[in-house]
Amino acid sequence: MQFDAFTQTDPRLVALVEALNPAQREAVTAPSEHRLVLAGAGSGKTRVLTHRIAWLMAVEGVSAHSVLAVTFTNKAANEMRGRIEQLVNVPVRAMWVGTFHGTAHKLLRLHWREAKLPQNFQILDADDQQRLVKRVLKGLEMAEDRFPPKMVTGWINAQKEEGRRPHQMADQGDYSQRQLVRAYTAYQQACEAQGLVDFAELLLRAYELFRDQPAVREHYHRKFRHVLVDEFQDTNTLQYLWLRLLCGPEAKIFAVGDDDQSIYGWRGAKVENIQKLSRDYPGIELVRLEQNYRSTGTILKAANGLIAHNSGRLGKNLWTEDREGEAIQLYAAYNEYDEAEFVVNRMRDYLDGHGRYSDLAVLYRSNAQSRVLEEMLIRARLPYRIYGGLRFFERMEVKDALAWLRLLVNRDDDGSFERALTTPPRGVGATSLEKLRAFAKQHELSLWKAARSGSAALGRTSGALGLFLDQIDLLDQQTRELPLAAKMEKLIERSGLKEHYKKEKGEQAEARLENLDELINAAKSFERPEEEGLDPVLNFLTHAALEAGEGQANAGEEAVQLMTLHSAKGLEFPVVFMVGLENGLFPSMRAVDEGNLEEERRLCYVGITRARQQLTISYAETRRIHGVEQICAPSQFLKEIPSETLVETRPRAAVLRSSFGVQSGRGGYGGGGFGGGGAPRSGLGSGYEHGNAWRERQQEGYNLSRPALSAKMTAEVGYGGYKLGQRVSHPSFGEGTILSFDGEGERTRVEIRFANAGTKWLMLAMAKLSPL
Numbered sequence: 123m124q125f126d127a128f129t130q131t132d133p134r135l136v137a138l139v140e141a142l143n144p145a146q147r148e149a150v151t152a153p154s155e156h157r158l159v160l161a162g163a164g165s166g167k168t169r170v171l172t173h174r175i176a177w178l179m180a181v182e183g184v185s186a187h188s189v190l191a192v193t194f195t196n197k198a199a200n201e202m203r204g205r206i207e208q209l210v211n212v213p214v215r216a217m218w219v220g221t222f223h224g225t226a227h228k229l230l231r232l233h234w235r236e237a238k239l240p241q242n243f244q245i246l247d248a249d250d251q252q253r254l255v256k257r258v259l260k261g262l263e264m265a266e267d268r269f270p271p272k273m274v275t276g277w278i279n280a281q282k283e284e285g286r287r288p289h290q291m292a293d294q295g296d297y298s299q300r301q302l303v304r305a306y307t308a309y310q311q312a313c314e315a316q317g318l319v320d321f322a323e324l325l326l327r328a329y330e331l332f333r334d335q336p337a338v339r340e341h342y343h344r345k346f347r348h349v350l351v352d353e354f355q356d357t358n359t360l361q362y363l364w365l366r367l368l369c370g371p372e373a374k375i376f377a378v379g380d381d382d383q384s385i386y387g388w389r390g391a392k393v394e395n396i397q398k399l400s401r402d403y404p405g406i407e408l409v410r411l412e413q414n415y416r417s418t419g420t421i422l423k424a425a426n427g428l429i430a431h432n433s434g435r436l437g438k439n440l441w442t443e444d445r446e447g448e449a450i451q452l453y454a455a456y457n458e459y460d461e462a463e464f465v466v467n468r469m470r471d472y473l474d475g476h477g478r479y480s481d482l483a484v485l486y487r488s489n490a491q492s493r494v495l496e497e498m499l500i501r502a503r504l505p506y507r508i509y510g511g512l513r514f515f516e517r518m519e520v521k522d523a524l525a526w527l528r529l530l531v532n533r534d535d536d537g538s539f540e541r542a543l544t545t546p547p548r549g550v551g552a553t554s555l556e557k558l559r560a561f562a563k564q565h566e567l568s569l570w571k572a573a574r575s576g577s578a579a580l581g582r583t584s585g586a587l588g589l590f591l592d593q594i595d596l597l598d599q600q601t602r603e604l605p606l607a608a609k610m611e612k613l614i615e616r617s618g619l620k621e622h623y624k625k626e627k628g629e630q631a632e633a634r635l636e637n638l639d640e641l642i643n644a645a646k647s648f649e650r651p652e653e654e655g656l657d658p659v660l661n662f663l664t665h666a667a668l669e670a671g672e673g674q675a676n677a678g679e680e681a682v683q684l685m686t687l688h689s690a691k692g693l694e695f696p697v698v699f700m701v702g703l704e705n706g707l708f709p710s711m712r713a714v715d716e717g718n719l720e721e722e723r724r725l726c727y728v729g730i731t732r733a734r735q736q737l738t739i740s741y742a743e744t745r746r747i748h749g750v751e752q753i754c755a756p757s758q759f760l761k762e763i764p765s766e767t768l769v770e771t772r773p774r775a776a777v778l779r780s781s782f783g784v785q786s787g788r789g790g791y792g793g794g795g796f797g798g799g800g801a802p803r804s805g806l807g808s809g810y811e812h813g814n815a816w817r818e819r820q821q822e823g824y825n826l827s828r829p830a831l832s833a834k835m836t837a838e839v840g841y842g843g844y845k846l847g848q849r850v851s852h853p854s855f856g857e858g859t860i861l862s863f864d865g866e867g868e869r870t871r872v873e874i875r876f877a878n879a880g881t882k883w884l885m886l887a888m889a890k891l892s893p894l
């Protein structure tokens with residue numbers, strides 16, 4: 123049916139199609155055919171999908187029962203349902219809208235018998251799954267060091283995601299592979315026996331249900347006449363196979379996606395599914411949307427320019443009618459604290475102009491980056507929410523490591539005692555722990571004291587426990603004299619936590635290890651000399667406890683949003699900060715090593731295109747990694763973004779920043795050595811001014827290394843003749859590089875990274891340095 127006929131008859135339908143451009147309208151109102159909407163970010167794909175459903179219901183008389191819509195997150199599913207209800211003005215509870223996992227779960231609940239599951243089957247979450255795999259490995263006498271449970275779990279999940287069952291792999295591969303298949307078989311048997319279903323199994327079971335049960339398949343073939351999928355580029359092999367099975371001969375597929383936003387290849391997503399879809403449904407109508415409605419001209423130009431560096435794209439041309447808008451602000455921070463402070467200051471400026479907290483989003487590559495941002499947001503009393511994740515000090519691995527530190531400080535802290543005793547696991551089981559608890563309670567002792575009592579009542583437990591107690595005492599002795607960060611580092615190593623999380627493998631493990639490293643960085647920042655007199659360990663633990671309970675906004679409350687670039691997919695915000703654009707961080711070292719630079723570039727494209735009006739990009743010239751200040755090179759993506767869309771922002775000379783010892787060395791450069799300056803100040807960012815140094819540097823080929831840059835930016839300033847980036851020699855510590863200064867006059871302190879003695883703060887006046 124053509125929309126024109128309706129525009130005159132029903133005002134609701136007028137509204138439905140009026141808010142669409144001709145290409146979108148065409149996609150929404152076209153007769154039912156298979157359709158693939160392939161279009162760039164912000165071109166209205168999700169909007170078209172939602173309107174399509176509303177149109178089908180309102181005009182084509184399609185019942186809510188016969189629609190299946192698959193989205194990427196539960197949140198997106200809820201929003202989509204709400205939007206459709208608004209458009210058609212009736213509740214659409216009967217409609218199936220959800221994620222792939224959610225839909226599979228629903229099907230298995232409804233058809234547990236055909237799926238050969240017990241009616242009350244339970245979902246195994248990632249932790250439970252891991253534990254079960256561990257038990258299975260033990261039963262098979264497969265050594266944990268050769269087959270770490272985390273690795274085996276990951277392997278099993280990957281098989282399931284490719285649709286492979288153990289029997290299909292029998293007698294294949296080398297010895298290790300055959301052992302893994304043996305573990306998969308036994309694990310699967312254990313799940314079946316106990317009525318347990320893990321996440322990957324949800325999808326595989328649902329797929330097999332459709333494959334093996336013609337009655338079920340045909341029922342859904344009759345039911346679902348319209349199957350709509352958002353973010354199609356990130357479907358994996360099994361999801362695609364399942365979609366194909368779900369769609370009967372009468373069903374029409376409506377898939378929307380963007381090959382330039384495929385960012386889950388590392389998790390098995392196959393962007394090739396886009397071509398596959400065209401091959402498997404030869405008559406499929408391809409729709410292209412080219413007008414972007416989200417971002418300003420400048421932001422779009424930056425995104426287009428960046429993504430043009432990828433090869434093998436399906437190609438599209440995205441434009442906007444929107445005004446050019448402000449230039450993208452680029453900020454070269456001295457270090458991560460300076461970067462976070464800058465972000466918070468810009469947020470304050472925006473909020474002063476009566477903007478809302480929820481307009482603001484900070485996007486980062488790695489989860490661990492949130493810590494410093496959180497610290498600054500809490501200080502600035504800006505409510506924030508971590509979208510799709512936990513606050514830094516609430517993350518499991520961070521709490522695990524802190525439990526060990528707490529226990530060193532206070533052996534009678536029962537919570538920390540239990541946590542440290544059981545993570546990493548050391549063979550003290552639940553029954554033994556129960557016995558210990560009972561004994562402690564009965565004698566009114568802490569768990570530590572109860573365990574130390576060596577009571578016979580604790581039975582066999584005492585062996586493993588005794589070892590643990592001795593380990594804690596020994597660690598305490600060994601680390602007593604160490605500075606806080608070194609102590610933390612040693613604890614993370616010696617407790618076995620690092621090894622424990624390493625075994626997990628994959629992106630998740632990587633994130634946990636990064637968080638543990640970040641914890642060492644956090645500890646380092648508590649070694650500040652100005653806080654001498656206060657015990658840094660206690661100070662640090664108090665800080666961690668307080669931050670875990672502060673700042674985060676409650677659900678529904680207005681808040682600034684923090685999230686990884688991956689979780690930002692599909693979302694949009696008026697003001698976006700993309701932080702940490704440094705080689706090694708973004709693009710991540712791992713991605714580059716593994717040849718996934720193009721996926722990283724797509725991730726950057728996703729980040730840029732989340733912004734509606736303002737985008738600020740930043741990188742730090744130095745960043746603490748493993749507690750050591752490292753000099754960073756700006757991300758290669760910065761070079762790939764058209765330079766005319768960027769303008770460099772820098773602190774004004776008058777604003778010598780203060781609060782975080784390590785960063786105020788930056789004070790030197792506001793005076794002017796760095797680049798051209800001279801550009802008019804923008805109305806935003808009152809403490810900052812904008813220059814065209816960036817452009818000049820680009821013209822220079824932008825190949826200055828960081829030390830060269832640092833030297834350049836401080837060329838005209840310095841403390842007592844010393845400059846940032848300068849090489850110096852110290853009578854005891856040897857040669858090093860100046861990283862920052864703090865304080866003034868006689869009280870000036872200098873931070874130096876020594877080649878053989880680590881990084882140290884010294885009083886400049888006393889330090890007996892000589893320039894090299």
Ligand SMILES: Nc1ncnc2c1ncn2[C@@H]1O[C@H](COP(=O)(O)OP(=O)(O)OP(=O)(O)O)[C@@H](O)[C@H]1O
Nearest residue numbers: 141142143162163164165166167168169415416692
């Ligand atoms: N025809 C239109 N008129 C006005 N606004 C529109 C139109 N089409 C889309 N928009 C708006 O543009 C923004 C981007 O739309 P949408 O989120 O649907 O894009 P998308 O293609 O799904 O983006 P992404 O690739 O990031 O998922 C939304 O705010 C949407 O409401």
Ligand SMILES: [Mg+2]
Nearest residue numbers: 167168169692
């Ligand atoms: Mg979308």
